[in-house]
Amino acid sequence: MGRYKFLGRPTPRKDAQDIVTGRAKYLDDIKLSDMLVGKVLRSPYPHALIKEIDTEKAKKVPGVKAVLTYKDVPDWKMGLPSHLRVLDKKVRFVGDAVALVAAETEEIALEALDLIKVDYELLAAVYDVEEAIKPGAPQLYEEFPNNTLPLGNPWMGSPRVPEGLKELIVGDVEKGFKEADVIVEEVFAYENIPNPLPPEPPAVIAAWEDPDTVHVWLTSQGIYMDKISLYYIMKRKFKVVVHGCQCGGSYGSKGTILPIAIHTILLARAAGKPVKLSYTKEEHLTTFTLRLGSRIKGKVGMKKDGTVTAVSADWLVNTGNYSAVTQAQVMVGLGEAQLVIRCPNWNVRPKIVCTNRASSGWIRGFGGQELKSALLPLFYLAMAKLDIDPVDFFKKNAIKAGDGYFWRDGEWWVSRVIDFTKAIDAGAQAFRWKEKWKGWLKPVFVNGSKRVGIGVGVHGNADVGEDVAEAYVRIDPDHTVTLYVAVPEQGGGQRSNLCKIAAEVMQIPLEQVFVSPPESDINPYEFGLVGSRGTYAIGSAVINAAKDAKQKLFELAAKELKANPQDLETEDGFIYVKDDPNRKTTWRKAMGTMRTIIGYGRFEPDYSLCNFMISFVEVEVDTETGKAEVTRVVNATDVGQIIDQNCLENQLNGCLGSAGIDTALFEETVFDPNLGRIITTDMIDYKWRTFSNLPVIDNIVLETPFPSHEFGAVGVGEIATSPGPAAVVMAISNAIGTWLLSYPATPDKILKALEKQGGN
Amino acid sequence: METKVQAKGALSSSIRLKVNGKIYDLTVGKDVQPWHTLTHTLREKLGFTGTKVGCDHGACGACTVLIEEKPVLSCLTLTVECDGKSIVTIEGIGDPTSGRLDPLQEAFIEHTAFQCGFCTPGIIMSLKALLDGNPSVTEEDIKDALSGHYCRCISHYHVLRAVKDVIEKRRRNGSL
Numbered sequence: 022m023g024r025y026k027f028l029g030r031p032t033p034r035k036d037a038q039d040i041v042t043g044r045a046k047y048l049d050d051i052k053l054s055d056m057l058v059g060k061v062l063r064s065p066y067p068h069a070l071i072k073e074i075d076t077e078k079a080k081k082v083p084g085v086k087a088v089l090t091y092k093d094v095p096d097w098k099m100g101l102p103s104h105l106r107v108l109d110k111k112v113r114f115v116g117d118a119v120a121l122v123a124a125e126t127e128e129i130a131l132e133a134l135d136l137i138k139v140d141y142e143l144l145a146a147v148y149d150v151e152e153a154i155k156p157g158a159p160q161l162y163e164e165f166p167n168n169t170l171p172l173g174n175p176w177m178g179s180p181r182v183p184e185g186l187k188e189l190i191v192g193d194v195e196k197g198f199k200e201a202d203v204i205v206e207e208v209f210a211y212e213n214i215p216n217p218l219p220p221e222p223p224a225v226i227a228a229w230e231d232p233d234t235v236h237v238w239l240t241s242q243g244i245y246m247d248k249i250s251l252y253y254i255m256k257r258k259f260k261v262v263v264h265g266c267q268c269g270g271s272y273g274s275k276g277t278i279l280p281i282a283i284h285t286i287l288l289a290r291a292a293g294k295p296v297k298l299s300y301t302k303e304e305h306l307t308t309f310t311l312r313l314g315s316r317i318k319g320k321v322g323m324k325k326d327g328t329v330t331a332v333s334a335d336w337l338v339n340t341g342n343y344s345a346v347t348q349a350q351v352m353v354g355l356g357e358a359q360l361v362i363r364c365p366n367w368n369v370r371p372k373i374v375c376t377n378r379a380s381s382g383w384i385r386g387f388g389g390q391e392l393k394s395a396l397l398p399l400f401y402l403a404m405a406k407l408d409i410d411p412v413d414f415f416k417k418n419a420i421k422a423g424d425g426y427f428w429r430d431g432e433w434w435v436s437r438v439i440d441f442t443k444a445i446d447a448g449a450q451a452f453r454w455k456e457k458w459k460g461w462l463k464p465v466f467v468n469g470s471k472r473v474g475i476g477v478g479v480h481g482n483a484d485v486g487e488d489v490a491e492a493y494v495r496i497d498p499d500h501t502v503t504l505y506v507a508v509p510e511q512g513g514g515q516r517s518n519l520c521k522i523a524a525e526v527m528q529i530p531l532e533q534v535f536v537s538p539p540e541s542d543i544n545p546y547e548f549g550l551v552g553s554r555g556t557y558a559i560g561s562a563v564i565n566a567a568k569d570a571k572q573k574l575f576e577l578a579a580k581e582l583k584a585n586p587q588d589l590e591t592e593d594g595f596i597y598v599k600d601d602p603n604r605k606t607t608w609r610k611a612m613g614t615m616r617t618i619i620g621y622g623r624f625e626p627d628y629s630l631c632n633f634m635i636s637f638v639e640v641e642v643d644t645e646t647g648k649a650e651v652t653r654v655v656n657a658t659d660v661g662q663i664i665d666q667n668c669l670e671n672q673l674n675g676c677l678g679s680a681g682i683d684t685a686l687f688e689e690t691v692f693d694p695n696l697g698r699i700i701t702t703d704m705i706d707y708k709w710r711t712f713s714n715l716p717v718i719d720n721i722v723l724e725t726p727f728p729s730h731e732f733g734a735v736g737v738g739e740i741a742t743s744p745g746p747a748a749v750v751m752a753i754s755n756a757i758g759t760w761l762l763s764y765p766a767t768p769d770k771i772l773k774a775l776e777k778q779g780g781n
Numbered sequence: 782m783e784t785k786v787q788a789k790g791a792l793s794s795s796i797r798l799k800v801n802g803k804i805y806d807l808t809v810g811k812d813v814q815p816w817h818t819l820t821h822t823l824r825e826k827l828g829f830t831g832t833k834v835g836c837d838h839g840a841c842g843a844c845t846v847l848i849e850e851k852p853v854l855s856c857l858t859l860t861v862e863c864d865g866k867s868i869v870t871i872e873g874i875g876d877p878t879s880g881r882l883d884p885l886q887e888a889f890i891e892h893t894a895f896q897c898g899f900c901t902p903g904i905i906m907s908l909k910a911l912l913d914g915n916p917s918v919t920e921e922d923i924k925d926a927l928s929g930h931y932c933r934c935i936s937h938y939h940v941l942r943a944v945k946d947v948i949e950k951r952r953r954n955g956s957l
Contacts, residue, residue, distance in 0.1 A: 036898070037889070037893065038890065040901050041871075041890055041895075042831065042871065042875070043870065043872050046830075047899060049833075049834060050824075219899075220833075220843055221835070221897070267898065269833070269897050269898070272933070301837060302835070302836040302838065510897075512896035512897035513896065665893075667939065668893060670939070671893065671896050672934075674935040674939075675935045678932075678933045704838070704840035704841055704931065705838075711927075711928045712924045712928050712937055713925065715924075
C-alpha cells in the first residue's frame with residue numbers, strides 16, 4: 022500500500038481517450054471560419070542585404086489577401102536584448118524570413134511567394150564562434166561588436182543582482198590549481214546542433230477580435246510567457262489572449278515560437294481575417310530551434326581522492342542568427358554545473374556569439390546539457406590520470422544538503438536537498454557497474470570485432486521550484502472540482518497529474534476532477550510548464566488552491582457539525598469531524614446547489630531544491646564497421662514521491678530522443694560551411710532512432726521525501742536527456758581503448774580513432 | 782473514375798471513397814484537386830483530423846491510414862488514386878457510435894502508451910493492420926511494423942507493452 026490514495030497509483034491520463042481516438046485537438050486541427058494560409062519567403066543566402074523587393078505581381082494573384090515585407094511591418098523587436106526585427110532589410114541565414122503572404126489556399130500562397138522578386142547584395146558570412154569574434158569578421162548586428170551578445174537577463178535577476186548570473190566566479194582558481202594532484206587543459210565541443218524535432222511542426226493561428234485585441238492559438242509550453250512576451254514585443258498596445266492546445270511535442274523548442282506568432286498576428290491584421298501559419302518539416306529542420314553550439318576551452322584541477330580543486334574555462338556559445346533565451350540558458354547551465362561538481366574555486370567565462378545559421382535556443386537540458394557535454398570530458402581525462410572510478414567521483418561530487426551554489430538569479434543558495442548517493446548506488450547496482458568497470462580506456466569485454474564499453478553521466482537542475490505559479494480550484498454547484506491552471510499538455514501528462522494532486526487534497530474520485538482549457542483569459546498566472554517545475558512549483562500552487570477551497574467548504578460545514586473548520590476532514594464527498602467520524606455531512610448539504618467555491622493558490626520561487634539523475638550506458642562498438650550502439654541504459658533518480666509511474670517512466674525513457682543520448686551516436690544537424698546552409702533538410706537525411714533499434718532501459722526511481730510540498734515530490738522529466746551524451750562518449754572511448762570525446766561519435770570518427778591507435 | 786459529359790460539354794469527374802464505412806462522392810476539380818493527397822482530403826475536406834501531418838514527405842508515419850486493410854502513408858497517396866477504395870482512419874476503429882474502443886486503444890490507455898500523442902493515431906493504425914487476422918505476432922513483427930513511425934518522446938517501450946498485452950489477452954480469450 023502506498024502512502025496516498027491517488028498519487029503513485031496507475032490511473033489513465035485524463036486526455037487518454039481523446040489521444041487514442043484522434044479527437045485530441047492539436048493546433049493544425051483547429052479550423053476558424055474564413056481562415057487564410059500564411060507562408061514565408063525565405064532567404065537563399067546566409068548573409069545579404071535586400072536591395073530591392075517587388076511584391077506587385079504577388080499581390081495581384083487572385084486569393085492573395087496580404088503580402089508583407091520589411092517595408093510594411095512595425096518596428097517591433099524580439100530576442101534578448103531586443104534585436105530581432107519582425108522582417109529586416111538584412112537576412113542573416115539561409116532560411117531567414119524575407120516576406121510573408123496570406124492567401125485563401127496553400128497553393129495560392131506558394132504561387133505568390135514565387136512571384137516576389139528580390140535583389141540581394143551578398144555579404145560575407147561567418148559560422149564558427151572563434152572566427153566570429155575575431156576583429157574584422159562579418160558583423161551580423163551593428164549593435165553587437167564582434168558578434169558578441171551581452172550576458173545576463175533582466176527578467177531573471179534578483180533585486181540585488183538585477184541581471185542575474187553572468188559568469189561563475191567563486192574562490193580563487195590559481196590557489197585551487199596549486200592544490201591539485203593533476204591538472205588537465207583541453208578543448209572540447211558539443212556543437213552538432215541537433216534538432217529536438219517534435220513530430221508536430223511549429224504552428225500558430227492568429228485572429229483579431231477588434232483593433233486592439235488579438236487571439237493567438239499556439240503550440241506552446243507557456244501560455245502566460247507567450248502572452249506577456251507578445252504584449253511587450255507589440256509595444257504594450259494590444260491585448261493578447263493566448264489559447265494553448267494539445268502540443269505535439271516541444272522538448273523546450275516551442276518556447277521560441279514568438280517570431281512565428283508575430284508573423285501570423287501581422288498577416289491576420291493586414292488581411293483582416295484569421296491566419297494559420299504552419300511550418301513544413303523542411304522549415305522546421307532548417308529554420309527552427311537547434312541546440313546551442315557549446316565549446317569549452319578549459320582547465321581543471323583534481324586531487325587523488327577525486328576532490329575538484331579548480332575549474333577555469335572559456336565557454337563559447339554559438340547562438341546562431343539571434344538569441345531568444347540563450348542568456349538564460351547560460352545562467353542555468355552555470356548553476357547546474359555546481360550541482361554535480363563540488364568545487365570551491367570556479368572561473369567560467371561564457372561568451373554568447375551570433376553566427377550566420379539558424380538560431381540555437383531553448384531545448385530540454387537548457388544550457389546545462391550543452392555545457393556539461395563539453396565540460397565533463399575534461400574531468401574524464403583527470404580521473405583517468407588518477408585512476409578514479411567515475412561512479413565514485415560522481416557520488417563524491419553530487420550536491421549534498423548544506424552545499425552552496427550561485428543560481429541563475431545571481432544569488433547564493435544553500436541546498437536543502439536529500440541524499441542522492443542512494444540513487445547512485447541503486448543505479449550502479451542495477452547496472453552491475455562494479456563488476457563491469459575495468460578501468461579507463463578498457464573494454465568490459467572483447468569478442469572478435471565487437472568491443473563493449475561502459476560510461477556514466479550525471480545531471481541536476483534547481484529549477485524544480487522555479488518561478489511563480491498560481492492556480493484556482495473551483496468546487497462547482499454540482500460538487501465536481503475544476504482546476505484552473507494555465508498548463509497546456511505537451512506530453513508529460515501534467516494536466517492529468519495536477520488533477521491527481523487536487524484529488525488527493527480534496528479526497529474525491531479522480532473522475533470528478535476536471536481541468537480548465539489552457540487559456541490566458543480564464544486562468545490565473547502560471548510561468549509556463551518548463552524545466553521540471555510541474556510537480557513542485559505548479560503542484561504547490563494546486564495544493565494551496567485545493568486547501569483554500571477545502572477550508573471554505575469546511576467553514577460552511579462547521580456550523581451544522583458544531584465543530585471548528587480545522588477539526589474537519591473530507592472523503593468521497595462527505596465532511597466529518599476528525600475525532601468523531603459519525604458526526605458528518607455532505608458537500609452537497611454544506612454548500613447547496615447554488616454556490617461556487619473558489620480556492621486560490623500561489624507558489625513563490627524556491628531554488629534551494631534540485632533534482633538529480635545519473636545514466637549508466639553500455640555501448641557495443643564494431644571495430645570493423647565503426648558502428649557504436651547503445652545496448653543498455655540504467656537511469657537512476659530520486660523523486661521523493663511518484664505521481665504517476667507511467668508518465669514518469671515515459672519521460673525518463675525520453676533520454677534517447679529529443680536531442681538526448683542519440684546526439685552522441687548519430688544525431689546531428691549537418692551544416693555545410695561551403696554552402697552556408699543546413700543539408701539535413703528532411704527526416705530521411707536527419708537521423709533518428711526507430712522501433713527496430715531499442716536498447717534495454719531500466720529506470721530506478723527512489724522515493725525519499727523531499728522538503729518540498731506536503732507530498733514531498735519534485736519533478737525530474739526535463740533532465741532525462743542530459744546525462745546521456747557524455748556517458749556515451751565515455752563508453753565508446755572505454756570500448757575502443759582510446760579517447761574519442763566527440764559528438765556524435767559516428768563510424769568514420771571511430772574508425773579513424775582506431776586507425777590512429779593502431780598506428781601508434 | 783466516372784466521367785460524364787455535362788450540358789455545355791465540359792468534362793467533370795467524380796470519385797467515390799468509403800471512409801470509416803461511409804460513402805463520399807467527391808467531384809474532381811471542386812471537392813478534390815488532382816494534386817491533393819489523401820491526408821489533405823481526409824483532414825481538410827472530410828474533417829478526419831485524427832490523421833496527422835508530421836513530415837508530409839513519407840518519413841514519419843503520422844499520417845498512416847488503412848486502405849483496403851493495409852497501412853498506407855496517406856501523405857504520399859493522391860486522393861484521386863483512391864477511387865472505389867475503402868479507407869479506415871483512427872476515427873473509424875472501435876465502435877464510434879457506442880463509444881466502445883478497439884482493444885488496442887484500450888491497451889494504449891491502460892499503459893499510457895503515449896506522451897504528446899501526436900504519433901499515436903498512425904501507430905495504432907499500423908498495429909491494427911498487423912494484428913487483425915494475424916494469430917502469431919512476435920515482438921520483432923511489431924518492431925518491423927512500427928519501424929517507419931517517428932516517436933520523439935520515446936514512448937516506444939510503453940507501446941510495446943500495450944501491444945503485447947493485447948496479444949496476450951487475445952491468446953487467453955482464444956480470439957483473433
